[in-house]
Amino acid sequence: MPRLPALFPLAVLLFGMPPLDAAELAPGRAAELERLVLQDCGSCHGLTLKGGLGPDIRAPTLAGRSTEGLAAIVLHGVPGTPMPPWHPLLSEAEAQWIAEYLLNGGAP
Ligand code: HEC
Structure with a gap:
C-alpha cells in the first residue's frame, strides 16, 4: 500500500484539470444561459437547435469542433450573416460554457 503523498501526483494527473466552465460562472447563471440558448439561440437555430x-x-453536427472556436463565433458572430455577436451580453467564460453546452448536448 503506497503512502498517501505518493498518490498525490496520480490524483492530479487523473483529476487535475478542472473543467473551465461552471466554476467561473456566477451562481444561478448556468440556468440563465441554458434558457438563453434554448430561447434566443433557438429563435434562429430552431427550438431543438436542429x-x-x-x-x-x-452536438453530433458540431462534433470535432473546438470549444474555443465555437465560443469565438458566439462572442463575435459571423459577419455578413444574421449570426449576431453576443459579447455585449456574455462574458468569455459564459461563451465557453455555451460552447461546451452545445458540444455536450446539455449542461456540462
Ligand atoms: C438572428 C439569428 C441568430 C441568432 C439569434 C443566433 N444565431 Fe447562430 N447563426 C445564425 C446564422 C445565420 C448562422 C450561420 C452563419 C454562416 O452562414 O456561417 C449562425 C451560426 C452559428 C454557429 C456556427 C455553426 C457552424 O457550423 O459553424 C454557432 C456555433 C452558432 N450560430 C451559435 C449560436 C448561439 C450559441 C446563439 C445564441 C447565443 C446563436 N447562435 C444565436 C443565426 C443566429
Whole structure:
C-alpha cells in the first residue's frame, strides 16, 4: 500500500484539470444561459437547435469542433450573416460554457 503523498501526483494527473466552465460562472447563471440558448439561440437555430434560419448546432453536427472556436463565433458572430455577436451580453467564460453546452448536448 503506497503512502498517501505518493498518490498525490496520480490524483492530479487523473483529476487535475478542472473543467473551465461552471466554476467561473456566477451562481444561478448556468440556468440563465441554458434558457438563453434554448430561447434566443433557438429563435434562429430552431427550438431543438436542429436548424432554422441558422444551421443545426446540435452536438453530433458540431462534433470535432473546438470549444474555443465555437465560443469565438458566439462572442463575435459571423459577419455578413444574421449570426449576431453576443459579447455585449456574455462574458468569455459564459461563451465557453455555451460552447461546451452545445458540444455536450446539455449542461456540462
Ligand atoms: C438572428 C439569428 C441568430 C441568432 C439569434 C443566433 N444565431 Fe447562430 N447563426 C445564425 C446564422 C445565420 C448562422 C450561420 C452563419 C454562416 O452562414 O456561417 C449562425 C451560426 C452559428 C454557429 C456556427 C455553426 C457552424 O457550423 O459553424 C454557432 C456555433 C452558432 N450560430 C451559435 C449560436 C448561439 C450559441 C446563439 C445564441 C447565443 C446563436 N447562435 C444565436 C443565426 C443566429
